[in-house]
Amino acid sequence: MKENGKQIGHTAGVVDLKRQDFVTDQEVRWCPGCGDYSILAQTQKTLPELKIPRENFVFVSGIGCSSRFPYYVNSYGFHGIHGRAPAIATGVKAARPELSVWVITGDGDALSIGGNHFMHAIRRNLDINIVLFNNRIYGLTKGQYSPTSEFGKKTKSTPQGSIDYPINPLCVALANEATFVGRSIDVDVKHLNTVLTQAAHHKGISFVEVFQNCNIFNDGAFKHFTEREHREDRTINLEHGKPLIFGKDRNKGIRLNGLRLEVVELGNGITESDLLVHDAHSPDPSLAYMLARMDYPEFPVPIGVFHAIGKPTYDELMEAQVQDSISRMGPGKLEKLLASGDTWVVE
């Protein structure tokens, strides 16, 4: 951005930042043992790798435990109001496309009160990163069920069990034609770092769901597939161009049978070549949608990058319309504009 001829935000030169440069002086106030700590650490580790000047990052959040995140990242930050972070981020990014804008949100923030903004930020393909901390519970309000809570969940507000069917965040993102959809797990720090890095490098909307344990109100929500002893058997890491293989012994895979996915064991005539090969770059998100619907125990829980395609972004299209107007009509002249239409002179 040019400001009276002066460049704001030094984009030239070598940017050499460390994780520590993104740590603020604010005391982190999540509950001890919260999965948020891990996501914060991995984000702070990812940011220096992007080689973007620190002052060009903007972290925007809504309301909820996860939304305290911007206070702990030493960059520009905006702790907004409940559900509205994608809309605030839209204003920031559309006004200033050169900024790296991140939305930090939770399952209630993004999918309940902010569902509309979530959906529209995605379908516009705004070039921002949305990281959704999914703990399947309302933590900050002390333990009510959330839109991702499993059916029948007993909580303070649902003593007889919830009668809402849960939302699958990935399916919502894919249904809105998200150009990047990924998923990771708070405790799998290496994987989390890889997915965040890929999301950050993606041009266009990047949506990442992170399974995040709330050890106070929903402890162990994901442990049946995230615990180390089961993880390889009960999750599957999606890698573009590779067959869908999983299991401690790498002996199980996913096959497409007609219009359905199925788990098969390798051997007995079934080889790798029978398995589905992951194509994250397919313009058609249908397979990604099918993968997103896989869930334990019928299937392993998929993590990794489901879908990553290129498409012009909202912010660049908006900027292009401004530039196009200027080249077509010339830079606006206020005097001329005020006197447009039929005018007359009174002597």
Place this chain on the structure above:
Amino acid sequence: MQSIETEPRKGLIEIENVTIRFAGDSGDGMQLTGMQFTNTSAILGNDISTLPDFPAEIRAPAGSLPGVSGFQINFSSRDIRTPGDGPNVLVAMNPAALKVNLGDLEKSGILIVNSDAFSDLNLKKAGYEKNPLEDGSLSAYRLISIPLTDLNLNALKDLGLSKKEADRCKNFFALGMMYWLYDRPLEPTLNWIESKFQKNPTILEANVRALRAGYNYADTTELFTTHYRVRKASLAPGKYRNITGNEATALGFIAASQVAKRPLFYASYPITPASDILHELSRHKNFGIKTFQAEDEIAAMTAAIGASFAGHLGLTGTSGPGVALKSEAIGLAVMTELPVVIANIQRGGPSTGLPTKTEQADLLQAMFGRNGECPVPVLAPATPADCFAMAFEAFRIAVTFMTPVFYLSDGYLGNGSEPWKLPRVEDLPNIDIQFRTDPEGFHPYLRDEATLARPWAVPGTPGLEHRIGGLEKQHITGNVSYNPDNHEFMVRLRAEKVARIANFIPEVKVFGKPEGKVLVVGWGGSYGAITSAVEAMQERGKSVSSVHLRHLNPFPKNLGEVLSGFETILVPELNLGQLLWLLRARYLVDALGFNKIKGHPFKISELVSKLEELV
């Protein structure tokens, strides 16, 4: 209509002032007809004021009473301020239009009707048992009954248009007749037709023919024995254009952006009667403007806040129901102390209310409609042309004080029009924006001593990385703080910041003597009617003065003193007494309200009667 002098020729009579109302089905093109008549009259040098009045339904059932659309124009050789209390001339394109509007037509006024539209079916739809053109019930008026549909079809018959296509030109036939009747040139409308329909020569030709045929018909038929001339008004010297309030609002915002040298970011969700501002701004992207049609009102507000955080002039526009949705986010802008302007083009409420009708009932919403102690400056333009100055002023205040600002226009101002004397760009007030760039001693909630504004430090500035949000802020550092003393301090500081704006706005000027019997206090779009009524009283030697508030929060500094100079304070408003409530609370004056909630602006005569009662 006062007759001044008569010239020989087919009775050309000079008159000072005429009010015409065009009325028809909402698909009859009455708004377009009215606007063409307005433009031509403006170019001719008359003073003008207009009142479009249309239904919320895009095409209500043809011929029905709810489907009637009207456009009233007052044009004059003297200075006028309102669209006129009631029409001297009514053009009714069908029975429903006659039924809805006849009550407003002055006795012995000219009534022009399209007799072809008075079929049994249309009469029944309008609730007429007998044809009023035939039963003598219109004898109080100068009825001119014309088979307009047939005349128009005949004029276009060899063009190969379908009957429906040809019939759509009949409004221009009517317009042509009115141009003859009031001695107006055809050229401005002919030029408009040519540029509008250049891609469709047949439709172009049809409209040209309809207009000319109407004009010639009026000239030759025996139905019209005289026509009228309204001379130029003696407006102040300068270059003028005709402008609606919504256009002027958009231009005011663009001007603020140009003077402040910061790009405008307009985020809005379509809503009547504010959408025209979105349409207008989206046409001027070569001024670096970005327009964002948001998914909802809340997104529009929060995106404007985000753009402001990023260093643009954040703006949103809506009407009352939209403001209700934006309330929480406006509080966020108050807490984060970011400059955004919220333009509320008020309409009849509550709830969906009367979308296309005017009202001034959102003043207290603007003042108080948020949780917590949440002060926001409030401004209101007085006339369609004044929208330019006040939209500009809204941004001047927003960026000077780092605060959201309410700009309260209304449907009457937004859609109404008047001649606007173009300001000189170099005469516009200065808006000086200095982003903070120096990291030395920087804190996000430092204060400017005079304005109490905090620094505007935008992303991309090295060394000024900071976090803001809706949680209470610690004084100076901007860190989250739950400290009780700090909270009270900050609440008082935010209130004081808005109160201090009074030091930076003009004092109110009294229209009339500074002391006396009655002072009329108005705000917003009632300026024209109030000033005309007060002037009429003054001409009758009555002790009546007025002030008109364009700054409603804070009030101008001298307002209390002005109020104390009068025995009676009268506050006319298109609500149940909202400014009245504020004035009584603030100044402990026993002011009286004069209230109208009919979706229509005040008439001068209503105000004069009330004032007569008081003096």
